[in-house]
Amino acid sequence: xxxxxxxxxxxTKGIIKENPVLRLVLGTCPTLATTTSMxxxxxxxxxxxxxxxxxxxxxxxxxxxxPQKVRIPCxxxxxxxxxxxxxxLVKAFVPTLDEQLGVYLPLIVVNCIILGRAEAxxxxxxxxxxxxxxxxxxxxxxxxxxxxxxxxELLGAGSLLGHSVLPESVxxxxxxxxxxxxxxxxxxxxxxxxxxxxxGGHKKATLGGCKACPMAASCEKLxxxxxxxKEVEKA
Amino acid sequence: MSENTAEKKLLTVSASPHRRxxxxxxxxxxxxxxxxxxxxxxxxxxxxxxxxxxxLVSVAFSVLFEWLCRKVMKRDNxxxxxxxxxxxxxxxxxxxxxxxxxxxxIGDAVAIIVVKQFFGGIGQNFVNxxxxxxxxxxxxxxxxxxxxxxxxxxxxxxxxxxxxxxxxALFAGNYSHDAAVSVMNSSELxxxxxxxxxxxxxxxxxxxxxxxxxxxLYLFIRKVISPTIPLxxxxxxxxxxxxxxxxxxxxxxxxxxxxxxxxxxxxxxxDYTTSPMSxxxxxxxxVGCGIITSLIRIFGSLPEGVSFSIILxxxxxxHIERLTHSRPFGxxxxxxxxxxxxxxx
Numbered sequence: 001x002x003x004x005x006x007x008x009x010x011x012t013k014g015i016i017k018e019n020p021v022l023r024l025v026l027g028t029c030p031t032l033a034t035t036t037s038m039x040x041x042x043x044x045x046x047x048x049x050x051x052x053x054x055x056x057x058x059x060x061x062x063x064x065x066x067p068q069k070v071r072i073p074c075x076x077x078x079x080x081x082x083x084x085x086x087x088x089l090v091k092a093f094v095p096t097l098d099e100q101l102g103v104y105l106p107l108i109v110v111n112c113i114i115l116g117r118a119e120a121x122x123x124x125x126x127x128x129x130x131x132x133x134x135x136x137x138x139x140x141x142x143x144x145x146x147x148x149x150x151x152x153e154l155l156g157a158g159s160l161l162g163h164s165v166l167p168e169s170v171x172x173x174x175x176x177x178x179x180x181x182x183x184x185x186x187x188x189x190x191x192x193x194x195x196x197x198x199x200g201g202h203k204k205a206t207l208g209g210c211k212a213c214p215m216a217a218s219c220e221k222l223x224x225x226x227x228x229x230k231e232v233e234k235a
Numbered sequence: 236m237s238e239n240t241a242e243k244k245l246l247t248v249s250a251s252p253h254r255r256x257x258x259x260x261x262x263x264x265x266x267x268x269x270x271x272x273x274x275x276x277x278x279x280x281x282x283x284x285x286x287x288x289x290x291l292v293s294v295a296f297s298v299l300f301e302w303l304c305r306k307v308m309k310r311d312n313x314x315x316x317x318x319x320x321x322x323x324x325x326x327x328x329x330x331x332x333x334x335x336x337x338x339x340x341i342g343d344a345v346a347i348i349v350v351k352q353f354f355g356g357i358g359q360n361f362v363n364x365x366x367x368x369x370x371x372x373x374x375x376x377x378x379x380x381x382x383x384x385x386x387x388x389x390x391x392x393x394x395x396x397x398x399x400x401x402x403x404a405l406f407a408g409n410y411s412h413d414a415a416v417s418v419m420n421s422s423e424l425x426x427x428x429x430x431x432x433x434x435x436x437x438x439x440x441x442x443x444x445x446x447x448x449x450x451x452l453y454l455f456i457r458k459v460i461s462p463t464i465p466l467x468x469x470x471x472x473x474x475x476x477x478x479x480x481x482x483x484x485x486x487x488x489x490x491x492x493x494x495x496x497x498x499x500x501x502x503x504x505x506d507y508t509t510s511p512m513s514x515x516x517x518x519x520x521x522v523g524c525g526i527i528t529s530l531i532r533i534f535g536s537l538p539e540g541v542s543f544s545i546i547l548x549x550x551x552x553x554h555i556e557r558l559t560h561s562r563p564f565g566x567x568x569x570x571x572x573x574x575x576x577x578x579x580x
Contacts, residue, residue: 173341173375180374184349 007132014136016200021144022193026112030104031145032182038161041149042142043097044104047090049138051082052114056122056134058082063123075118080109113141144189151185152176260357264317266459270450271324271502277446278439281386282332286439290327292336296343297323304352318357322346325365325502328440329495329542330372331383338376342368362549363503366542373542383436401437402430402493407538412481419486427485430492440502441495451501460505463517468500471525479533496528499541509549516552516559523548 020026027048034044058078059066066074087105091098098105108114117137122130153159156176158166166172175181278286301319305312313319326342346368351360373380383401402424409418418424425435433443440447454460473487480486491497504510504524511520524544531540 171376171379173371174377175371175375178374180371 007129010129010132011136011139014133014138014140015143016140016193016197018137019140019144019193020113020116020137021141022190023197024113024116025190026116027141028186030107030111031148032179032186033104034101035145035149035152035182035185036177037100037153037157038146038149040097040100041145043090043094044101045138045142045145047086047101047105048108048111048114049135049142050086051079051108051111052117052138052141053131053134054082055079055114056117056130057127059118059122060125060127060130066123071123072115072119075115075123076109079114079118083108113137144193148182148185148189151189152181156181260316260318263459264321266454266457267321267502268317268324270453270459271321271328271440273446273449274328274440274443274498275324277433277443278328278332281433281442282384282439285332285384286327289330289332289334289336289339289439290324293327293339293343294320294323296340297326297347300344300347301352304348305356308352310356313357316357319347322351322365322368325363325440326368328498328502329365329369329438330380331438333382333384334372334379338372338379341375342372345371358508360508361552362546363506363509366499366503366546369542370546383438385436386434386442401538402435402489403532403538406489406493406532410479410533415480415483415486419489424489427488427492430489435493438495438498441498444492444497447497447501451497454501454505460501461517463514464505464510464521465500467518467521468504468524468528469496471522472496472529475525475529475533479529490532494532494539495541499528499545500524503542504545504548509552511552511555511559513556513559513561516555519555519559520548520552523551 014020016023018024021028021031030044030048034040055075055078059075062074062078083106086108087098090101090105117134121133125133150160153161154165155173156178158164158170158172173181176185275287275290278290297319298314302312302314305314323343326346327339330339330342346364350362350364350367351357354360369380381404400423405418405421405424406415409415429435431444433446435442451460451462451465455462469491473491476490477484477487480490500521504521511517524541527544527547528540531537531543537543
């Protein structure tokens with residue numbers, strides 16, 4: 001929070017260093033649910049990224065108008081408005097994607113990543129920085145989904161983007177498109193992301209210290225000048 | 236394991252227990268392997284050299300994966316304790332002889348790398364590695380794991396093995412009284428003595444009740460496993476099936492000998508790492524296994540539920556241990572709670 005970042009850094013931090021899914025472990029539910037095929041993963045990633053950028057911009061622009069005590073409902077209203085727009089667009093132009101994503105498309109409203117960025121970043125930073133942060137996080141989310149869905153679709157269904165790749169004689173391992181396979185791939189990809197981030201000199205991902213914590217305003221420890229650093233790092 | 240390092244000629248002052256035994260992981264695992272030999276020999280007699288090939292490939296790759304994993308993780312090597320060999324044999328025992336060999340290798344990789352080494356190696360796995368290997372294969376390649384060769388088919392026709400239905404597959408969905416009676420009267424179902432000597436379709440190690448019981452007796456006599464878990468497990472299934480079958484003894488006998496119940500109860504539910512330590516805990520664990528197995532057989536869509544029931548109870552073992560751990564001599568319950576409060580404060 002304290003150190004100033006350039007816009008470029010705000011963008012790139014979302015891809016590996018603070019990747020929302022792989023490093024902050026947010027939004028795992030849609031991640032596991034929509035990575036059974038690459039098509040739905042890409043659709044989910046792009047829809048969430050659009051909502052994320054738009055809601056970050058609006059919330060950041062309204063950050064001085066929104067009262068502290070009712071900020072969460074306000075954020076949700078803004079996010080829900082954009083989700084509705086995206087959902088209508090998807091229904092109109094790519095109805096097959098709408099069928100594939102099913103309930104997970106409207107559920108972007110309560111996606112932790114979007115609310116998390118609104119709370120941790122957009123509510124405190126300028127419009128441009130928030131837009132870039134949203135874009136970076138959105139790209140990071142999409143990349144994570146694409147990586148996971150590639151592995152799962154290739155091994156679990158023997159196809160990529162719906163086109164079968166593996167020869168008929170090799171039966172696909174169905175377990176990869178089932179829930180256990182999803183958790184398994186998630187764990188492995190997360191381990192790889194941690195390895196890459198460590199190699200790049202980043203330590204464990206944090207939400208930017210105690211001040212970025214959603215409970216910061218009501219936290220007694222923080223008001224006394226203490227930081228619960230260890231706990232935040234674990235989370 | 237670390238006992239061997241105490242050969243330095245220094246006087247050591249150490250905390251109790253001071254008694255040493257000759258038991259080593261290697262010795263115990265060797266006993267388990269010896270106990271599995273009768274079943275292995277019978278599977279070769281029944282299903283031909285396919286089954287020996289399957290076991291050998293499975294063992295070789297288990298050991299290879301164990302060695303590679305320890306090497307990559309830069310930890311000391313543990314292939315000498317023979318546990319990887321046991322896992323390899325058990326996984327092969329849980330598969331039909333027609334299984335393609337590369338699938339067996341995938342199963343070994345899941346069992347050793349994912350379940351065992353990712354969690355820290357021997358003694359750290361929270362579920363039985365061989366069973367997870369089997370379940371992953373079962374969910375991934377259901378057509379292959381359900382393709383059972385008829386016993387002695389290898390003698391008649393070497394090109395294409397005749398596939399046969401396992402006794403439990405015949406019973407599947409037929410647990411109502413009339414249906415069960417008609418299954419028992421059908422000519423497809425092997426006779427009870429055939430069941431006992433393993434002349435039926437099934438996975439490699441599960442068919443022959445006699446060989447498994449011989450193995451179990453060897454393990455009981457060598458005190459490698461206590462009879463509590465196998466007896467309670469099999470007993471629970473027997474009681475439930477006796478009630479379900481309206482008191483029919485032959486139905487109960489079929490249910491006990493069919494499927495992987497004996498193999499699972501003797502060799503897999505008794506794994507030290509994933510079963511409770513106290514007597515009470517063992518009883519709870521084994522009865523739980525028996526109830527889940529029976530429920531899956533009677534009401535589930537799968538013909539057999541031994542592997543899932545053992546895995547489910549494996550996951551509950553830490554909780555069973557917490558509920559049943561023995562109290563130090565003379566300790567009173569209130570005192571302990573107080574202590575805990577003090578410790579947390």
